[in-house]
Amino acid sequence: MADVTRTPEPFPAEVRAEFRHRPDVVFLNHGSFGSVPRCVQAAQDAWRERLEADPIELIGRRITPLLGEVKRELAAFLGGPPEALGFVTNATEGVNAVLRSLPLQPGDELLCTDHVYNAVLQAMRHRAAETGAKVVVVPVTVPAAGHDRMLAQMLAGVTPRTRLAVIDHVTSVTGMRFPLEAMAKALPSTVTLLADGAHAPGGMPLDLQAIGAPFYAANLHKWVMAPRGSAFLRVGPAERAGIHPCVISRNLGQGFEPEFDWQGTRDFSAWLAVPAALGFLRQLGFERVLRHNHALACWAHRLLVEGLGVEPVSPLDGCCLTSMATVQVPEPLRRFGSVEALQADLRAVDGIEVPVMAWNDRWWFRVSAAVHNLPEHYERLLQAMQRRLRG
Ligand SMILES: Cc1ncc(COP(=O)(O)O)c(C=O)c1O
Structure with a gap:
């Protein structure tokens, strides 16, 4: 089981350079459409x-x-x-x-x-x-x-x-x-x-x-x-x-x-x-990719749940997670009116690409943890959410 209190060693810069994401966007949505490495x-x-x-x-x-x-x-x-x-x-x-x-x-x-x-x-x-x-x-x-x-x-x-x-x-x-x-x-x-x-x-x-x-x-x-x-x-x-x-x-x-x-x-x-x-997965070491992504998802899950003071959707030990984690949007942020509006605001103001979705009468956001992600990406998301919570 992943140690949810520690961030995994990130993949080196040359691996992350295989992905062509805009430098001004924090890309936390690998899960929707993936991301194709240059090779x-x-x-x-x-x-x-x-x-x-x-x-x-x-x-x-x-x-x-x-x-x-x-x-x-x-x-x-x-x-x-x-x-x-x-x-x-x-x-x-x-x-x-x-x-x-x-x-x-x-x-x-x-x-x-x-x-x-x-x-x-x-x-x-x-x-x-x-x-x-x-x-x-x-x-x-x-x-x-x-x-x-x-x-x-x-x-x-x-x-x-x-x-x-x-x-x-x-x-x-x-x-x-x-x-x-x-x-x-x-x-x-x-x-x-x-x-x-x-x-x-x-x-x-x-x-x-x-x-x-x-x-x-x-x-x-x-x-x-x-x-x-x-x-x-x-x-x-x-x-x-x-x-x-x-x-x-x-x-x-x-x-x-x-x-x-x-x-x-x-x-x-x-x-x-x-x-x-x-x-490409073999070259990176597939076991390492799985370990990295899972550990990062589990760590980010805990960071965001605790930082926002919301109930976790699944146990914090990560037993139900793979390479993604979903977190409840704190109730006060429903003042944005729609999930699309909150998602668009995160993108426009903070350059963060993260899906915000409505499900079972509540709002949720989902972070992905891929080989191109870094712990600071989730810290920036937490800060952006906390700033919105302050008003
Ligand atoms: C659980 C699940 N099933 C099916 C799909 C559909 O995938 P696609 O749009 O590639 O057909 C998705 C897409 O994200 C999904 O999350």
Whole structure:
């Protein structure tokens, strides 16, 4: 467990120089859209050059083996076989592919928690409206008391009609790691688990084979720091035959891998640059990256909670955190009128980019801890909040 009283050793300046953030902005929102290091951008640019130089050869004849090589590297990183992986452009697309593929009957229940990402909830509602199924949103209370209670609360929503459980591995607004492994084991065999791992790869230790969720949709453009548009859907062996991508194209009926490999002409460079992002993580030392980001998130969590005198959303020991931490906005700051207004004020006055979000009748802000962040970034945010609290 991280020592929440100490800041980790920052990454050296040459590593932080790989990121091109504006020098006048304190960037505390790696979690939303990631941040692409120069070396990974260069690898994507090189792929674009190659594709441009020889499109028929590389796209027309060789795209399947090229994507296959990427899948092999990615599978070694994530755990499990490469043939379980289908490339998508973002986690939302992966979730939609599963929702659209599963046969649903009127009265079937689709379960999620009240921490669910809103885009995912919309996709669930849309599919439910099409099929007569029902979305059941089960509350998982905060402050979270730890994983055992969270698991019990999620399972309380399961009924004999539950067909699918969509569980976030790491939640968006509340920035918490959910007990996905335990959920995968505890669910009855009549319920299919779709894990939303948008924030998980590169953000926490992960072995998808060990988790064993039949469906796992995730982004590589957040914490793996691959180019935007690189994401995957991992599907278990028993489910692969029934799952189709959102874009039905010429390989329909040829199986999971051919269908996902070809969804029409696309810019393949983001997926092809994934090995460069994995190489960057290896070069930094992946264990070190995880340790650094988690320790920084835990330290910042405590700094901000104590400095603002608010109740923490999860235990201060960091047991529910990965590389992000969410903190309640003190009530007096609701005088800004909207979360957007407070977020814009932090950016305009203090040059701080941090997401402020409304959830469950309260306001929250979420800090990310990435290899380009420094402890002083969170201290500046605390000072900016405290100044606003003074009036
Ligand atoms: C928990 C969660 N799920 C899904 C998504 C969707 O990711 P994307 O917009 O890349 O599809 C996000 C985005 O931040 C998220 O936080």
